[in-house]
Amino acid sequence: MAEPRPVLEMKCIVKEFAGTRALSGVDFRLFPGEIHALLGENGAGKSTLIKLLTGVHSLDGGTVSLDGRPVHITGPLQAQQAGISTVYQEVNLCQNLSVAENILIGREPVRAGRIRWKQLREQATELVTRFGLDLDVSAPVGSYPLAVQQLVAIIRAVSISDAAERRGAGGSKVLILDEPTSSLDRGEVEELFALMRRLRDEGMAIVFVSHFLDQIYEVCDRMTILRNGTLVAEHMVADLDQMQLVQLMIGKDLGQLEELSEHHAQPADGEPLLRTEGLGRTGGIAPFDLEVHAGEVLGLAGLLGSGRTELARLLFGADAPDGGRVDIDGKQVALRAPNDAIGRGVAFLSENRRAEGLVPDLTVRENIILALQAARGWTRPVPVSQRDELVAKYIAALDIRPADPEAPVSALSGGNQQKVLLARWLLTRPKLLILDEPTRGIDVGAKAEIQKLVVSLSEEGMAVVYISAELEEVLRLSHTIGVLRDRRLVSRIANGPDVTAGRVLEIIASGEHR
Amino acid sequence: MSVISRGGPSPHGYRLLQDRRLPVLVTASLFVVMFGFGAFRYQAYGFLDAQVFMNLFIDNGYLLVAAVGATFVILTGGIDLSVGSVIGFTTMLTAWLVEKQGLPLLVVAPIALAVGAFGGYLMGYVIHHFEIQPFIVTLAGLFFFRGLCLVISKESISISDPAVDRLAQTHVPLPGGSFLSIAAVVSLVVLAAAFYVLHYTRFGRRVYAIGGSEQSALLMGLPVAGTKIAVYTVSGFCSALAGLLFTLYIQSGDPLHAVGLELDAIASVVVGGTLLTGGSGYVIGTLCGVLVLGLIKSLIQFEGTLSSWWTKIATGVLLFAFILIQRTMTARRRG
Structure with missing residues (x-):
């Protein structure tokens, strides 16, 4: 079966920021009537690629063509007119305006420059109904839950493409959904997926970006994997299992990883220094139970965006939890602000050392x-x-x-x-030191020194929570390993000779503790 | 796909407490209560004469125009501190052109308006394209225009042109024997025009959108740059128009006219229920704000024994109260 012509084709895309290559020679194809996952860890270049498509950034090299015709995208407005619409992770609507206005702003029906409000509401109601929703279009969009706002944003995006098609301006229909599900609950995700499938069946090409691998497998047809600004592979979703996908994203062969693992003696038992029960935050991390003993190194593994930092921030009181309790030294404590945590001997090294650490x-x-x-x-x-x-x-x-x-x-x-x-x-x-990506972006020598320091601190009796994207590092340093996936702490395993990178990767990929 | 019913936004409390018109209603009722108080207390002094009410417009027409301009800016989340200086400069420019250069007011007025609008345009351009806080750019504007006044003349210039005098003295009769001045009528026309622009044109809706979220407005493909520059241009134009009305009202130009008037304008806008963070508010609210501040002045005049500084104290207390109301309202809306 011959493949149809791609609706969107990007070739040899290059983008640099202040001398650093964010994308080097990436190809990307998108076919009509498919949901296409764009995958990669944070910093792999997904957002940059999307921002090039939507006209937020401009290309440093390469070509973009829509329906076989080369296009030059200069800005968000022009991208929309060309038929490329985007819904961002942070819902980009104006909370103070009505649902109707948010859908139609910039395209309000006017006569002699005067907005015709009645017609505006009718058009919006028609669109909302067509998408299977029942909303009061004159209510401010901010009065609806986030999930509905997301759908409103999609309605806006799709209706703009439709309008572009009717005008005959290109007629291409590309919808980009950038992390649309990160703050939705399960039922809301289902609604979104139903809408996505319907749009796909109508012939729309959808780019879906998500950290949730299960969701990719649930809704997508094809995927493109990026790593460090380069194209790794393009596959049909059905041809690649989750394990292979995670390997492609991380870029490490499993056999290669297993050799590196080293192990520690088990930490002392007894009363934990820190214990959490059902601690969680909506949109951050699902409720988790955790224990850290004095002298123990707890490593947190998981893909970037799996909720590792969110977990750490809860332990430090940097974000307020929705529920659950924290005990430090056997006493329940309320961590409302970092100061509460500092006062109880908790220290936190942010992954973002320039913005959140150094002056x-x-x-x-x-x-x-x-x-x-x-x-x-x-x-x-x-x-x-x-x-x-x-x-x-x-x-x-x-x-x-x-x-x-x-x-x-x-x-x-x-x-x-x-x-x-x-x-x-x-x-x-501190009694408990939380290190979030302490070795990211630093050279090998300094990395080894910091790792050595962590070991000696734990030997002196300090409890350490060690977050790292590098599995080797987590395996080498930790007594206990917590595995996160899709913003959930899915597994907690004692490190030992039988714990290998392969096993941890399996848990990351499957979400199951085997 | 089945029809998903969302049942509408949270029903109870929403309609009243989160209605964006609530602050305007609060201010309007405050005006009514204060007016009732005045009517009761100063009945014997003719407080209930319709002309007392009309005088609020006559005495505060220029402030209303300036405050309407400021409303545009504040709705986008910006601020314009140059209002008072532009008014002062306009009085000087007008007086100088009419008195010293002998130009007719019909020629001078468009020049003054163009200068004010252009000044606003420049400030808007700098604010948007150099990404500088409006506070600091318009503060520079404040000093610049005040300084320009002194370049024209260090002395006050009184206007004796008969045409100006006639215009200033013209009474627009109203049914019931009361009257308005030309300036008051102009200010009401400006108010109506602003209401129309904000609620019935795409430009007006963009102003609200930017105030709601500039980032979103940009990503929705709205022309944010043009709109932002335009609101400062509108504010500059309104300031210059307010300056012309002030010139009619005072019949002179003075380098020290309208010092600090931008603060009265901002206070009126805030008391009128417009959020300083942008995106929410109405010019009708601004009218209520101007009337309330004007009424405070009148009441203190009627009282007779109080120093005029009590106006400032009352304004301060009122402003404080309204900011607190706004704060609790926005907190509830987010929560």
Whole structure:
């Protein structure tokens, strides 16, 4: 059977941001009447590719053609007119306007420049009904739940394509759904999928981006996998099982991974330092139970976006939970703000060290002393001599280079910046240290030093929650491994000789603990 | 696919508490209550004379026009601090062109309006294309136009042109023996035009959309740049028009005219129920805000024993109360 002509074809797409290649030579084809999954870890280039298609960014190289005709997309408006519509993860509607206006704004029916409100409401009602919804179109869109807003956004997107087709402007129909399900519950996802299938059967080409692998297998026909800005593969969904897919996304052969795994002795039993029961947050992470003992390293594995950071933020009080309880040292505590957690000996190193950790304009010394000073309160400054002594000690202990407390921290390399942040928290003598991707983006030497440090800290009795996208790292350091998938803690296994990267990957891929 | 019924937005409480018209109603009722109080207390001094009410428009017409311009800007989530200075500059420019250059008002007025609109356009252009906070750009505008006043003349210029005088003294008779000034009529026309533009044109709806979420408006493919620049142009135009009305009202140009008037305009808009974060509010609310502030002034004049500074104190208290109301309303809407 000959394949039909793709409705959208992108060839050799190149995009650079400040010298870094976000996409290098990516090809992407989209056929009419299919739901096409765009897959890859965070940073693989999915969002960049979509933003090129929707005209938010401009191409640095390559060609885009619609229906075989080359097009040059200059902006969101022009992309819409060409028949490419997008619904973003964060619903991009105006909450203050009515449902009808959100669907039709920019295309309101006018006569002599005057908006005809009655006709506007009628048109909107007609569209909403056609999509199987029953809404009061004159109510503000913000008064409806997020799932309905998502559907309203899709109605807007599709109706724009329809209008473009009627005008004969291209007639192509491409709908891009960027993480549309991340904040929907199961029933709402079903509604969305039903709508997607219906649109597909009407001949629309749909690009579906999601971290939820099950959903990909449920609704998609074909998939394109990206990794580090390059095209890895294009497959029919039916031809590839989840295990193979995860391997393609991560880019590691399983056999290769298994050799690397190392193991630790089991940690001490007894009363856990931290225990959670049913702790969770809607749209962040499903309720989970967790125990961390003193001296234990708990590694959290899972794909990027699987809820690892969200879990950590709950433990640190950076996000407020919807329900559940946290016990620290056997006592129930309320973690309403990071300060509550810090006061109980919890420290958190954000994965986003530039934005959420360092104060780039301050010196190394000032950055190191920050958390200790905050813990003491501003009325009791750390004495100068003690401060200098502590800073010097940690600069030496962590081998921060340059070993100059007066250097602005922004001048340090990524690895040394990470060490400065570590020093900052170690100074407060935390009982539980949460490290979110502490070794991402730093060189091999610094990486090994940080790993060694984690081991020695745990030997001294500190509990550590270690989050990393690199399975080897998690396997090497952890006593216990928590596996996350689709924003759920699906499994907790004690690390041992029988725990291999392959087994963890299996859990990540299947969601089942075998 | 089956028809999914969502049952509409949360039924109880929504209609009343979350209705975006509620703040306007609150302000309107406040006006009625205050007016009732005045009518009761100053009955003997003729407070109930229809002309007392009309004088609110006559004495505050220029403020209404400036506040309507400010409403456009605030609806997009912006702010315009240059209003008072543009008004002051317009009085100077008008007085100077009419008195010192001998130009007729019919020629001078369009020039003044064009200058004000162009000033607003420039500020809007800088705000959008250089991504600078409106606060700081219009603050620069505030200093710039106030400074320009002094370039024209350091002294106040009084206008003795008979045509201007005639226009200023013209009474537009109303049934019942009361009257409005030309300026008051112009301000009401501006109000009506603004209402039409905001609610019956695509431009007006874009203003609301940007105030709701600029990012969304952009991704929906709306011309955000043009709209943002346009609202500052509208505000500049309204300020210049307010300046012309102020010139008629005072019949002079003075470098120190309308100092701080932008704050009165912003206060009127906020008391009128428009959210400073943008996206929600009505020009009718702004009218109520102007009337309430004007009424406070009248009441204090009728009282006679209170210093005029009590106007400021009352305005401050009122503004404070309304910001708190807004805050609780938006909190409830999000929650």
